[in-house]
Amino acid sequence: MSKVIPLAQAVRDNLNDGDTVAFEGFTHLIPHAAAHEAIRQGKKDLTLIRMTPDIVYDQMIGMGLAKKVIFSYAGNPGVGLLRRMRDAIENGYPREIETVEHSHAAMANAYEAGAAGMPSAFFRGYKGADLPKVNPEIRFVTCPFSGEELAAVPAHRPDVTFIHAQKANKKGDVLIEGIVGVQKEAALAAKRVVVTVEEIVEDFEGLHPNLTILPNWTITAISIVKGGAHPSYTHGYYDRDNAAYLEWDKVSADRELFTQWMRTNVLEATPDIFAERIKGLQA
Structure with a gap:
């Protein structure tokens, strides 16, 4: 499969400075690994689109990647505020951002x-x-x-959409099980689509065909990243890491602590760290 490439290459080849980009997932399958790679590569001046920004966009905004955020409901799910996003809106730290708020x-x-x-x-x-x-x-x-x-x-027309999914098959079709948000629409609306998956399988035999929501011709690149949705969950693979969301409320409240956390857990980390994080969360 020529579409299967390392995540670093997938981000480098498909996400450019100044792009409008969606990192979509709903409750589960939030593409944290892809967002972290964008942070490591120092992408800048991005317009971020997401229905519920939650902590993945809090991290990107706090690291100065975003110039604009188009969203509905900004919060740390089940916990409280997005403190880095709020700091950017209220204090222009680390930079001022434009916000466009909508309903779901x-x-x-x-x-x-x-x-x-x-x-x-x-x-x-x-x-x-x-x-x-x-x-x-x-x-x-x-x-x-x-x-x-x-x-x-x-209309939303991202330059690139990133999603996480359970499986891709050898042909490059992508399968999602469990709750489906707007991943399909966000992908079909984009010029380029990058999917991180837990695994690649020979085929989807025995599974309902409607689970294959994105055929191979809609996908630009696929990267295998086990645990790539952590701390959100991936249905059938691992649970939501509720402790991580609670921890983020404390980490994100302090600029220095935030910077230290991002350095240790993102800037100096590799995608392999996601596989380590989900040990003990496996469903």
Whole structure:
């Protein structure tokens, strides 16, 4: 499989300074390993798109990679704030960032529109909400058929989307089991798609064909990274590391402690560290 390459090469070949990029996963399969590689390579001036930024974007923002974040709900799931993101918004540390906030529904529809090659998404929403007052990209149009007023937002069209998945087969098809968020739409909306997987198998015999949400022709590169979603979980492989999310609340609250943690756990680490971290979390 020519598409199977080391993660460092996949990031280097497909993510450029100034790109608009999505690192998507929902509850599980969050592509932490790919994001860490982007940090190690010192990518800069990125526009980050993600439905729920959580700690993977907190780390990228805290390391100065982001110039803009397009998102819905920013928080450390089940714990509290994204402290590095908040520091950037309130204090411009380590740099000022632009934020564009949406609802989950708007983000999902924007990905769907991007996947369909449409310039914008139209949906029922935002009526009576305050977000249109602070987000000029939320507009309203009248349906030419029903006369109904609908919300409209720009489509998401990332330069590159990164996702994590359980398996790829020898042909390069990608399989996801468990909760599926917007990975398929985020991938189809992008110019390039990089997938990290737990393993590559001969085929998907015996598994439901609908689990193969991305055929090989939609994928640019595949990298094998065991534990690549940690501290989020990968259904069928390892559990969510709740302790890591609790620890992050303390680490991210202090700039010096954050820098030290990132140096030890990201800058001086390799993708192999993810396989070590999931020992004891195996399902």
